[in-house]
Amino acid sequence: MAARTGAIFFNFTDTNNRMFTRAVATSNGATLWTFDLGPIFNGTGVRLFGPAYANGRVSSMTPTNNSSATPLLVVNASTGAYLSTATYDTQGSSGSVVTPVGDELFYSSGYFGNVVFAANAVTGSRLWRTALSDQYSGYVMQGESVAVDQNYVYFFSAGSLVVLGRDGSIVKSIENPFFSQRGLSYSGEYVGAPMLDGSGRIFTFSDNYSEGKALPIAAYSLNSDKAIWRSGFSYTGQPAVHGNQLYAIRSSSTIVDVVDTATGVAVRSYDVGGTENLTSNVVATDSHLFVANSTTTFAIDLTRSGTPVVWRTSFGGRLAITPEGYLVISTATGLHAVKLR
Known part of the structure; x- marks a missing residue:
């Protein structure tokens, strides 16, 4: 999902x-427009990734078979009218969610994975393509959204955390000593994105990651050549960084851990209760955490004594907050919204 006002x-x-x-x-959920992105490759393991929104435009990558010019389509967010097509090379990939920044689009794929692209959203023209030769043997060919800040683009290849300049130049490659797939033929996937804390630290799962998997979280620093810590617990879903804390769902549990971003230590834990394990992404605000399992979404009030679960819904799934303050829950049967303010 993506949203604007x-x-x-x-x-x-x-x-x-x-x-x-x-x-x-x-x-009210009324349809505003629908845009046909075209046919998709219907191979084994194909999944859909959501659209991205920025600057009045909606961008999507589609699952495809082998191609040197797979389309990434950009449409007008107000009308659904076609605007432009960027391209990339891929091999039976499900794509990922694009990272749009202003008029630029950043994304990853590659025929053998480990390629990061930038394109102009207005024209679709490619700005750069950087193929990464990972000296630590990892690769990712689908599922990953790159992270972008004012100076850098961040891509996790499983074997390392690669930092690129906004012009596509390789700045450094930070080794991930916890990578476990060396020397093996495996499916290179990483569903998620590197997370930034704004203080030079970057966070990922500790290996190739797919939905439903459980792994420790690893942290990297722009000032270090190796990962600086790995969490003591394994986590699932998609964590969130807010301030100097990382919120993550502990594997096979109803618990959300609060992990200190400097040390990797779980300093607090919140248990939402019940019998079904949490599986969703975490949404963190100044006052609340929102998490879900497949049937229920929970709101944890961070401002009240004891940090209680203050409400729960009868729907569970992927979560997002809109600019107007709706919590949107994406389920197998449709979208459901809760008005937060």
Whole structure:
């Protein structure tokens, strides 16, 4: 999912294996427009990744078979009209979620993985393509959204955390000593994105990661050549960084740990209770945490004594907050929204 004021965007497929982006009104769920992204490769293990929104445009990568010019389509967020097409090379990839910054699009793929791209969202023209030769043997060819700040682009290749300049030049490669796939033929996937704390630290799972898997979290620093810590627990879903704390769902549990970003130590834990394990991404605000399992979403109040669960819904799934303050829950049957303010 992606959102802006007044609209929520999501991707779906029909029975003919065509992929679409749809915009619905935040206030009532009414369809605003639908855009046909075209046919998708229907191979084993293909999954859909959501659209991205920035600067009045919605961008999507589609699952495809082998191609040196796979389309990344950009449409007008207000009307659903076609705007531009960027391209990338891939080999039976499900794509990922694009990272848009202003008028630039950043994304990863590659015929053998480990390629980072930048394109102009207005024209679709490629700005640069950087192929990474990972000296630590890891690779990622689908699922990963790159992280971007004012100076750098961050890509996790499983064997290392690679830092690129905004011009595509390689700045440094930080070894991940916890990578476990060396010397093996394996499917290179990383579902998620490097997380930044704004203080020069970057966080990822400690290995190639797919949905439902459980792994420790590793931390890197721009000032170090190796990972600086690995968490003592394994986590699942998608963590969130807020301030100097990282919030993560402990594997096979109903617990959210609060991990200190400097040390990797779990300094607090919140148990939402119940019998079904948490599986969702974490949404963190100044006052609340939102997490979910497959049937229920929980709101934890961080400002109240004892940090209680202050409400729960009868829907669970992937979570996002819109600019108007709706918590949107994406389930197998559709989108559901809770008004937070």
